[in-house]
Amino acid sequence: MSKVTGWTGKILRVNLSTGKISTEDTLKYKDLVGGSGIGYKVMFDEVPTGTKPFDEANKLIFSAGPLTGTGIPCTSRTTITSLLPTNPYYAVADGHMGGNFAAVMKYAGWDAIIVEGKSRRPVYLLIEDDKAYINDASFIWGQGIFDSNAQLSARIGKEASIALIGQAGENEVPMSVIMNGRSHSAGGQGGIMGSKKLKAIAIKGTGAVHIAGDKKEWLELDKLNMSVIGANNNHVVPSTPQPWAEFNNKGSRWNAHKGLTWGASETKVDTGECDPKDMNSVGFRSQKGVFDLGAVAEKYTVRMGGCQSCPIRCHSQLNIPKLEKKYGVSPHVANTCMGYFSPGGIMIKGFSEEGEKGEGAMIARSLGSVLADDYGVWCNYGQIGRDFKYVYEKGILKKVLPKEEYDSIPWDKLEAKDPEFLKDFYRRIAFKEGEFSHLGDGSYWIAKRWNLGDEFINSKDVGLWSPLGFPKHHSSETNAQVGAVISCMFNRDAMVHTLINYTGSGLPLEIQKTRAKELFGSEEALDNPAHYTKMNPYKAKFAKWSIVRSILHNCLTVCNYVWPMTFSPLKERGYKGDTSLEAKYYSLATGHQLSEQELDLAGERIFTLFRALTVKNMNTVDMRNKHDLMCDWIFEIDKDKAPFTPGTIKMDRKDMQDALTMLYKEMGWDEKTGAPTKETLVKIGLADVAAELERLKLLP
Template identity: 35%
Template sequence: MRYGGWTGKILRIDLSTGAITTEETMKYKEYLGGTGIGWKVLWDEVPPGTKAWDPENRIVFGVGPLTGCGAPSSGRMVVTSLMPVHINDLPGAGHMGGAWGPELKYAGWDSLIIQGKAAAPVWIRIVDDEVSIEDASELWGNGTYRTATAICTEMGSDAHVAAIGQAGENLCRLSCIISDRHHSAGGGGLGSVMGSKNLKAIGVKGTGSVRIATDVKTWKKLNYYWLSLMGANNNHVVPMNKQPWAEYYDSASRWTADRGLFWGAASPPVETGYCTDFEHPLPGDCPRPQNKMGRRTHKGYKDFGLPGANHTVKMNGCLHCPVRCHIATDVPQLEQYGVSRYNENTCTGNTILSSIMKTVPGSQDSNLINSQMSTNLTSDYGFWHDYGQWAVCYNWAQSHVMSAAECKALMLPASFVGKTPFQNRLPAAELAILSGNPTGSTPYAPASPWGKANAGDPSAQQDLIKLIIPNGGKIYSKTPVFADVVANGPAYWAEKWPEIGYFNNHCTKSLSFKMNHAKHHGAESFGQIGCLINMTYNRDAMNHTHQNVTVGPPLAVVNQLMKELFASPAAPGIFNDPNGSDICHTSSVDGYKPVTAGMAAFTAACMVELELKNAMISCDWTLPAWLSPLKSRGYRGDINMHADLYAAVTGDKVDLKQFQLIGLRLLTLFRALTARHMDYHVKKENPTGQVNMRHDHDYMNDWMFDKVGDTTTGPVRGPGTGIPNAVSGNTDAYPAKEVAFQGTTQLMSREDMEKAKELLYEQLGWDRETGMPTEATLKKLGLSYVKGKIPALIVA
């Protein structure tokens, strides 16, 4: 059978031997593409015990059958590998937007698998079937901007380049891969995986196209229907401000378009207008709303207020996406620092370094200037933000004064009392460079990096990035201790300095969920649902599916619509509570309530939906359209849309339940892959030991349970954990009474979360005691080969 969507070819490059080979895509068809192929390659080819920087590790640049087809929000790609952000290098993926992924598809490739290590720096050139390994010695040491410019000068301006900066070259665990100037694949140090292979960049240019199985008329109709169901960024389906055409509005919405709100730096300025949905084509404003969807999401205004709106040229984004999430800015003030006035990014990508800066009092543009300095520098150096956790740890290490109780509990020297972690851990010579004095005390010298940062001077970021990521490696660093911990991220930092692990585990200011990695729409996103999702992954969860229904119509409406999908005798998919229990019942009035089977069903569906989107590939930031802006539909979206798109593109007819089973296959393989690598390290410490995923992997940091005065703590699972909250200095005003989800403080109950795990495992077909897929589940999903590699972990 001839399928649409896939090109039929996968490119494999062995940098050790220089071999360039082609493989058939269809041997991976049941894994779709993207992370699906990535998980299978890691399972088949990367044995447990392999380290992320070993030549034997693979890094897979994956696209899927939807990539390049033109369907809305299908322009992304994923990078799958072992991640060095963890001490034990667990598997994971980073996600990158722009146009690099579609260009790989147009060049005729369904994925790119890279293995081995080049003897010297190289870059890969791909022009359709012409693939070569090129010398990158003159590019090494440069940032991503100059690297991309040099490669595009050689290949042509229509080429697209994925590159690493100095962070990846120097094997920083917080390094990312950058394409199209500001689109990044983070995922826990994936830039350093390229760096470990001496791979500087991959340039791609394609002249082909993607075959679509269905006819033109049906394809146009399906795409128009899809557009009618989409909202704004994060699929927010109601406007932020009250507008005459809208029944509902929500102040948290990213549907920010409004009369009188402009892209102020456009020439001439562009009014975003009401930018209504498809049911309200107001004369003179939105006669064809499908052509103005990109104005709905004005994140320059959402993220930075009127200063952001005034400096926004337009909203930009990924190929084939009508939503447009990236803020393209013009900030002339940056030119005085030798930095381009034109920059582009979104969300925490704008605030990596600026989050450690003070705002200049009375300056309207201070925050924006610093944020755009940050995005320029960190994109050029290829430095990853760890979803904001890096800056939180940095600020705590600089400002938190250690108490006697903390030092005693952490078995730190008495001399540490009354000083900050930076003051205690950094040599006097490094403190002098950073602060202007050998003790690191305030006030800092005005000309020092910390002094400039406290004054809101953007040049502080230029000083600090060179100390964090010195060009040429640690041997050239002026501040090697500072660079070692700060450049390598919270997990590595916690291994070196246990007080960082303690902060991540016990303090609500921390953004850490577990394993010293960041939460990503966790407890604040429907309580147990967000927590269960964050438990499952080996980095910040990168799952927006559940988050994308938290904003929109009133909560009661959302709850009812989600019950129709996941808690009803007539529910359409495989994840369901037929007894009709509530799902989305979190609010500022009612607080959090105990877990239900409906919540578990919704959680399972969100996890499987993410795996499907990362395999097809479709954007998780703007989808799924389980809600819509259309009052005529009762704000219902269409849960069948992705299955319908997949069938239309490939010709492989599947219904929703069949499609969800494919997603469950991918999620279950990822689960087994993670367990296999974790079990190796358990047995390395204790040959008779065995990993238990329920207890060793699926857990939450203690700060989500701690109360003031509580002397209990959860199981010890890493640096800085197992320390009672009574000595933490954590004065957050949690309720004193042990009631699950009291008020709005996100106070969890350990017992309720254990019940939540069991309900989720039941939905997924995983064993309730171990959290591993059962033998029956593996057989149903075509994964019986998994048991042969980890037989002791699989139960009947």
């Protein structure tokens, strides 16, 4: 038997109802690559229509792709697929976490873990290479993520990688996370683990991921990759002027420069200039402590951390003694981006002043990140704070909460800008204490429960993209219709960083437009920011490419915060990256030779499978009018300006319907309904999916 390369060749299936543990062949999913491709097919084939997220019949799939565990930069991503409790149709969605869980899962010999059924008692799954055990977890049930992780590590060995839930997940809070390490979390599905009484999955892997290609060729590809890689979010220019750089952009996360340090490191590491020709300095490029928390964070930053095999290091690791002395939590903080921003959004009155300038904000954001991560509360891309702000300032909480409960909440601390308020806030959410805790249900459900109406749904300040209740995440403000149609395609916030990595690269617009002509056929694929033009076919190609690459990244599995390598920091390359790197690595890893275009076709197949699964979940073919929706604020902002007026991101209703039609056409879907056609499904290798939709009368 020939050696399997790239993949491990095995999937672990665990039935918590019966205790049965079995093994399946990964390669039956080869045409779906891995990661979410496996997850979507399992959900389509095995989960009955009408199943709800916390039902025993729902499944939870942890999966990785053929590039994870090979050492390719930025590839330790775990895709977690299931029905999403915050979605009004309980449609399928993915969560994604970094860390080292996916790599260790592959070292243990598994490409995916399918969890099904429901245990009658708290358990954790222990995997030691090719052996798996369902063990009692009563000793950690009811505890937070940090203590649970520590106790499990002490029991089974610190070399284990552990994915687990906190009290929010145990209590089936819809907005809860699954986390590995101290800051690598996947949002939205912690409650599904809780409903199955599964506290954790702990893996010890001592094997390796074998590759098919020549090692010399592999090393050359690594050198190319490291020469075109940017910083976090693929920013390829520095934020400050540098001797080596032709361009700089103050918004870039490539914020290293001489004199900016990891101030709390033993030797006070200077991040330096990070010339892109010096590959050993890539890990210094993103000093995210100061990017996320302000200049005051420099002296508290111990180092930058991140995921297995990733040189970008986008998770700041801080030591803030005041957190322990004043607030009684660990002084050790690790997080990135929304982990810090979301608690700040809950502090709707601002931050108290303490210590030096900016310290109050840093303390509040860091305290909130520790609390949310330990309880396992998901912020839904910061939406929880915007929802809270609305219902508090509009007086809605005073109406819907019982008086005794309302009076028990420390509003005085909120008004005084005291971060102690966060301790009360997150506890109520995680333990489902009272009516207030329904803020953890998600925007759609609280709007329905508290009768918030159209004013809430359509408020620009609330920030919902869709009446289905998910927030905007790089939407119409990001290249007009391109970001807008992308945001309509998913069952939660659209985590398509392919687009924002492109427009946010930091390079001048002229260079970005030249690249757009190469990739999408015309410079007209890209607009000047807030100088929008009407929809055109090139924008549809840009949107399709962005989605397909994001889907591929969730299947290969690589980090969409960095991939694809569209641009480069090198002037001698004309700042051009290499968008064929995914296909080159895939071919070398698996021995299955695919061109860039062929791999993109696989991504198109997987995205169409996702669309078909959503049709099945929603039990309708009318995706245009039932799924691909936009809130009114998108069309009503800037009352004094018409769409396409310079300076506004206001969209036009008819133009946006044209945009959807053009994307449907690019995908080969029915242009009236936006549902996949039988012809397209069969053509791209999904004949069995077409047959099932036909049986259910769900083909257009």
